[in-house]
Amino acid sequence: MQYNHKEIEENWQKFWADNQTFKATNPAQSSDKGDADKPKYYVLDMFPYPSGAGLHVGHPLGYIASDIYARYKRHKGFNVLHPQGYDSFGLPAEQYAIQTGQHPAKTTEANITTYRKQLDKIGFSFDWSREVRTSDPAYYKWTQWIFIQLFNSWYNKDTDKAEDIATLISIFKKEGNATVNAVADAEIKPFSSEAWKAFSKTEQEAILLQYRLTYLSDTEVNWCPVLGTVLANDEIVNGVSERGGHPVVRKKMTQWSMRISAYAQRLLDGLEKIDWPQPLKDSQTNWIGRSQGAMVSFDVEGGTSKRSTDIKLSYKELEALKELRLNLSKAEGILWDELKNKKGAAKFRKKYTIGSFLVDYVCLSKNTIVEFSGKEDEAARTAFFAKEGFNVLRITNEEVTESVLKVVVKINNALQFPTVVKVEKPIANSKSATYKIDVFTTRPDTIFGVSFMTLAPEHPLVSKIVTGAQKKAVNAYIKATAKRSERERMADVKTISGVFTGAYALHPFTGKKVQIWIGDYVLANYGTGAVMAVPCGDQRDYDFAKYFDIAIPNIFEGIDISEAAHTGKEGTTIANSDFLSGLKYKKALKLAIFEMEKRGFGYGKINYRLRDAVFSRQRYWGEPFPVYYKDGMPQMIDEKHLPIVLPEVEKYLPTEAGEPPLGRATTWAWDSRGKKVVSNEKLKNKTVFPLELNTMPGWAGSSWYFNRYMDATNGGVFASKESLDYWKEVDLYIGGSEHATGHLLYARFWQKFLFDKGIVPVDEFAKKLINQGMILGTSAFVYRATAFVKNGCDIDKSNDDVLAKIPILFVSKNNFSSDAEFETVVKNYLLDKGFLNPNFADLVMITKTPLHADVSLVNSSDELDVEAFKKQPINQDYKKAIFLLKDGKYIVGREVEKMSKSKYNVVNPDDIVEEYGADALRLFEMFLGPLEQAKPWKTSGISGVYSFLKKFWKLYVDENGVAVSDEKATKEELKTLHKTIKKVAEDIENFSFNTSVATFMIAVNELTALKCNKKEVLAPLLVLLSPYAPHITEELWSKLGNKESISTADFPVFDAKHLVESAKKYPISFNGKMRFTIELPLDLSKDEIEAAVLADEKTIAQLAGVAPKKVIIVPGKIVNIVS
RNA sequence: GCUCAAGUGGCGGAAUUGGUAGACGCGCUGGAUUCAAAAUCCAGUUUUUUCGGAAGUGCGGGUUCGAUUCCCGCCUUGAGUACCA
Known part of the structure; x- marks a missing residue:
């Protein structure tokens, strides 16, 4: 009986589907499996966006790894939740819709069908009864619901968590907003409880909007004109859109934003308790960008300023x-x-x-x-x-x-119960100064090195402080800056530019005048949009000062700053700085802040780079907001009436008026009395209001889907409390590292919010995360020879004739090793065959052009199927081309590149499954290398795991069928088995799947050599292999007489007694170099070993009469002789 | 520029409380089987060698009886990030 992967795999995939083998049981559900008593384990893959291209062999890598782990955990007695779904809202389906008019829902549905077919063929143990799709109204109903929860919450810094907006309103009623310590918009005016009560409803709503965790505001957004939408910061790479690489400009628009900045510190702190890859944590840390320093206020010269006369602490x-x-x-x-x-x-x-x-x-x-x-x-x-x-x-x-x-x-x-309450006072300053410039600095210790200040050209103060003489220059500069796009400004870091405003600020400690400049190296949207320039300690300030010839006072002891600024801080002593002189960085920093706080013009502050996330998209294919507008104020639709379903539109483009695509919907108004979406014609009615036209961004649906899987079909709540309490969090999450600052940050943010509100039981959604590496393609190249007439030669008719005669020529890789050799080979050939007149040989130059060849036409020895290559439709032009072979073969060149259609190096898993089977594909993907590492795919390698499977099959089955005996296994056979159990279990726990495949190969090689057919060994071996190759093991398991699926069979228990040895081949090294081995019993003492080794004739020969200086013996390990 | 990760045969890679470097597989070479091919099986495959050996994990140094593994400096590649004050 031959191993027939096709038949076996189809049968078992059907069996699993028919029996719902991998359906996970929730505790509340009645279960005849008794799964609820088992400990839970939740294994999750990042759900895919179903693109039209389908899967290539790189996509399933992470799914295979997580599937192996999920299956392993089932063998280990866990109740495993291993779901899968689709992140099915997204731009590609919408763009396809714009081009073809095809409804995105249709395209998406078709793509999902393809994905599902491909996934099913690989034999994953997904619980498909829990499938979610973000574009399904039954799912996005709850995305909308979460949005409403965010809207109805504010962030209380005192309790350090999100609270219901009602608590804020009651504070406002009682005491106004002075005592509220909230994360809110920057410009909030203080008001008393009386003032609050006197506000109109709309005014009150406008104020509350400044506190809500999702809020509407006029923000500078990244507008991408080509895509017709705004983009989040993480959707922009190098100043252009991540998708398509289109230019992005800054634009002011009214947008929904998420107050993620409220969670900056907790997002940072949370990283410590989760087991995520360090590089990913680093990039989140970077993205959040915490910097500790001080806010300092500088007075602008002009008023009759009085300096604080407080005695400073020495x-x-x-x-x-x-x-x-x-x-x-x-x-x-x-x-x-x-x-x-x-x-x-x-x-x-x-x-x-x-x-x-x-x-x-x-x-x-x-x-x-x-x-x-x-x-x-x-x-x-x-x-x-x-x-x-x-x-x-x-x-x-x-x-x-x-x-x-x-x-x-x-x-x-x-x-x-405090009796006195502090009024949050702004930086108390000499009241007489007309204007103040607030700056953020991480180096308050260098404040005595300030010799000028720089404002961003967009800074609101610029127009107010600029003096008459400088007005023209300043305005010209602002205009010039505004014209430049963000990208130009970023690309052009080297050019120094700026203009003096004519105004001066007063140094808060010394009272000295310092010039105020504007310059585009200062960014309007970071910190306060202004810096105190310390040219001796910051390279940018230094360059600016040098360029404009501004003084560069040196405040570092014994440091030469004639060439560059001194940016180091450890070990430097501050000088020329009044009370800070003589101090080291750390002390100076503390004392400077201390003094500023005492004198009231500054205070210690932590600044974050993390900005609030813009949440509106001017797109069609996304979640609609559950929002309508009344008197210009957004109103939430009651959750009873969710979901608000995406309306139909005729076209998927923005309207002529520049409104988002939903502006084309004719039934898109909210009837506040009838509680339903009605035709726009009814907008004339007083109780009918316009609905929000934006949709939510791609990350909305993916920020909480892991919770939905716990109770995916619940229509009444987002997920039942019992289910959430039982499954809690994802135990193992596998996916790509490209989501580091997008999905993975937003999801953590929402989870923390939901935790604050008591909706979910934990504030980090994934305990452990692994980033699988990308699988790269191995492209194949053919080398085309191109002939030119050399430069400098007269081009006349005869030259044209020379080239016209030369045919299209491809040269096999094994014909040349350098460009020069390539040219020689080609020329010789052309001369030989009469394509080139020897008289013109020197006029002609031959160059090599590598062209991608389809990898499916190349065999394992890099040999190209030339006839098939010529037949390919894309190679029409090469039908008559000549292929210069060597040894009868055309050998291609190889290069590792990203898999992509245009490089003809994409390998479809369907083809692999067809030819070698899903088990071989699974084993091979794992065998390629460490999970986290990027590695190239080469189909030829799969023959190794395929023949392993055939050998494995032969251990159990011969020509006549199953041939397994009930005899007792030998010592050797048991040793192989237990060695394998130990290694495989360790490997799976460490996610070192590549090495366990090697271990299986060794086991099968050994057992084949031992001619082992004992059930005692072969049955446990099936369980060991089944996470990796579930189909073949199910088949053999049932052939051994088992009626149940192998998937929940107990994992074999390792017994160390089978590995006990009595003798050891000791490696004998001389000065650390291993020379030979001597077999000795393991129970010898150190002295006995030394005696035996020194008496051996090989040792005597090696020593050649020299007495050893020292003999190092590590019993059971090694002997080292020092001579 | 900064941060992080990694450099081991022709290729993918294995080996870490410091203890036999190159497991396992691909590819290659030779052989068996076959009319032939595929498939299968057997042997070999880091380099060098006077066949005794010797050298060898990016480069240079250090610690150690002993270093792919630990420390210092450098080089290269990859990833992320950047006028962040």
């Missing part, structure tokens, strides 16, 4: 303070032990200066001071602290020594 005083902090009294120490563990919003500091007072403890976020009573100036202190907005709690030494817990309770109460 370095000595600071040191003394530090001393105080370390030497606490007994009571102080006891209390500090309790307070220091408080984190986050109630974090305490000890011995801190407030104004000119030193307080014992302070919780800055809660504006609460705790100090021991009995200080001389208590009355003055209380008054000052109250003025500054602090709540003071006084305690006594006795209280603490008696019961520190009581004191802590007292403090906690004070924190919860």
Whole structure:
């Protein structure tokens, strides 16, 4: 009986589908399988976008790996959830629709059918009963629902989580917005509770919009005119659109945004507790871009500014303070032990200066001071602290020594119910200055090196401060900058440009005048759009100063800055900086911030690069928003009425008026009374309102699909609580690294939000993530000879004739090794065959042009099927071409490139499955190399795993059918089996699938050599191999008489006793170089080994009479003789 | 520029608490079988060699009895990212 992969695979794929073998059971569902008692394991692949091209062999790589792991976990007794679905909204289907008029839903449906067929052929253990499609209204109903939840939430920095907007409204009603510590729009005006109540409904809504986690605002967006839509930052690569490479410009539009910036710190912190690849974590860290520094406010010269006259704390005083902090009294120490563990919003500091007072403890976020009573100036202190907005709690030494817990309770109460509340004050500054320039800096320690300031040309202050004389130049510069696209500005980093505004700022410490410039090296949308320039410490500032001849004061001790700025910070000592002089970076940084805070013109701040994510797209094929507009204010449609289904349109293009495609829909208005979508004609009615015309971006649906799989068919809720609590999170997530700053960041953001709202039980959705490497194609090249008449030669009629005679010629790779040789070979051939007149030989030059040849025409020895090549329709022109062979073969050149149609190197998995079977494909994809690594595909290699499968089959089956005996296995056979169990289990746990395929090959080679046919060995071996090659193992499993699928058979247990050895072939090395081996019993002592080795004649020969200096013996491992 | 990852036969790759470098497979060479081919089986395949050996994991150094593995410097390739103050 021969191994017939086709028959076997078809049968078992049908069996699995008919029996729903891989359907995962939820705990609530009644189950005859008893799966709910098993521990759960959730294995997920990043679901694919079903493109028209179908799958190539690179796509299933990750799916095969996750499938092996899922199957392994089933053998190990887990209840495994392994679902699959489609990210089916997207641009390609829409663009196809624009070109052909075909509805994207239709194209998508057809593509999904193709994908499903291809996937089914590979034998995945997906639970298809849980399939999701993001474009299915039953699915996007819940995407819309999540959007509404975001709209109805705000981010409370005090509790550090998202809260219902109702809590915010009740605060507004009670005390206005002064006490609210929220992540919100930058420009929010303060108002009292009375003012809030006096606002109209629309005004109130406009204010709330500034706090909501998804909000509508006029934002500068990346507009791509060719695609007719906005793009998110991560959809732009090198200044052009990721899809299609079209130019992108900045444009102001009213857009929905997601307040992801509220989660910047938590997204960063969360990375520590998830097992994701380091490079991916690095790129998320980079993208979030946390930088620690200070906000500093500079006054613009003009008013009658009064400088703060506060006495600054000298370095000595600071040191003394530090001393105080370390030497606490007994009571102080006891209390500090309790307070220091408080984190986050109630974090305490000890011995801190407030104004000119030193307080014992302070919780800055809660504006609460705790100090021991009995200080001389208590009355003055209380008054000052109250003025500054602090709540003071006084305690006594006795209280603490008696019961520190009581004191802590007292403090906690004070924190919860503060009597005085601080008014969030802007940087307090000398009020007389007309304008201030706020800057963010990561190097407040270098503030004495400031010699000028630079504003972004777009900075709103520019027009206000520019002086008469400079107005013309400044305006011209702004105009010139605006004309340049973002891309030009980015590409052109080297050119230094800028204009002096004529205005001066005052250095906050020294009061010295510094020039204010504008320059396009300062970006309007990062930080405050302005920088304090420290030319000696920043290369860009340095270049700018050099170019415009501005002073470059040196504030670094012993550093030469005549050539370049000094950007290092460790080990540098600050000089010429007043109270900072003589300090190292770290201390100077702290002290500078300390002084700024004390004097009120600056404060320590953490800045993030992460911007809020624009959530509107001017496209058709995406989720519609559950939003209508009343009085220009967005209104959410009640969740009862979801989904709001995508309307039909005639054309998928924007309207003539420039509205998104949904602007073409004729039935796209919301009847607020009838609670349904109605015809636009009814918009005249007072209760009918226009619906949102934008759709959601591609990442909306993919930001939560992993939760939906847990309870995919639930019509009542997003997923039931029991299901969410049971499956919790993805245990293993496999997919490409290209989603690092897109999908994987947004999904983490939504998960954290859903967690805050108590909807999901965990705040990170995937415990472990693996990025599979790309499979590259191995392109094949043929080399065409092209003849030219050399430059400088007279071109006359005869030259044309010379070239006309030369035929199209392809030269086999084994004919030449260099371009020169190529030319010689071709010329010799042409001369030989009379295609070239020897008189003109020197006039003609031959060059080599490599052309892609279809890889399917090349065999495993790189030999091209020339006849088939000529027959290909695309090679019409080469029908009569001459192929210059060698040894009767045409050998192609090879090069590794990305798989793509245009390179003719795409391999379709269907063809591989047809010829070698799904099991061979699965084994081969794993055998190619480590999962995470990029590696080239070469179809010829598959013969190795294919013949392995045939050999494997032969262990069980001979000409007459199954030939497995019940005899006891030999020691050798058991050793092979257990060696294999151990290695394979370790490999799967470590995701080292390539090495376990090698292990299987070794096992089969050994068992074949031993002529093993014992069931005792062969039955467990089937289970071991079944995750990798499920079809052949199912077939043999049933042939052995089993009635159930192999998929839940117990994984064989490793028993170390089968691997125990009595002797070891010791490698004997001399000075670390292995020379020969000696077999010795393993139970010898060190001395016995040494004696035996030194007595051996090979050792004596090697030593050649020289006495060994030292003998190193590691029993069971190695012997090393030093001579 | 910065950050990260990786450099091992003709090719994909294996080997890490530092202990026999090149497992396994492809390709190649020779042989068996066959009228022939495919398939299958057997042997060989890092380099060099005076057939005893010797050298060898990108390059240079270091630590060690012993380094593909650890440390320092450099080179190359790949990926990500960038006027981020």
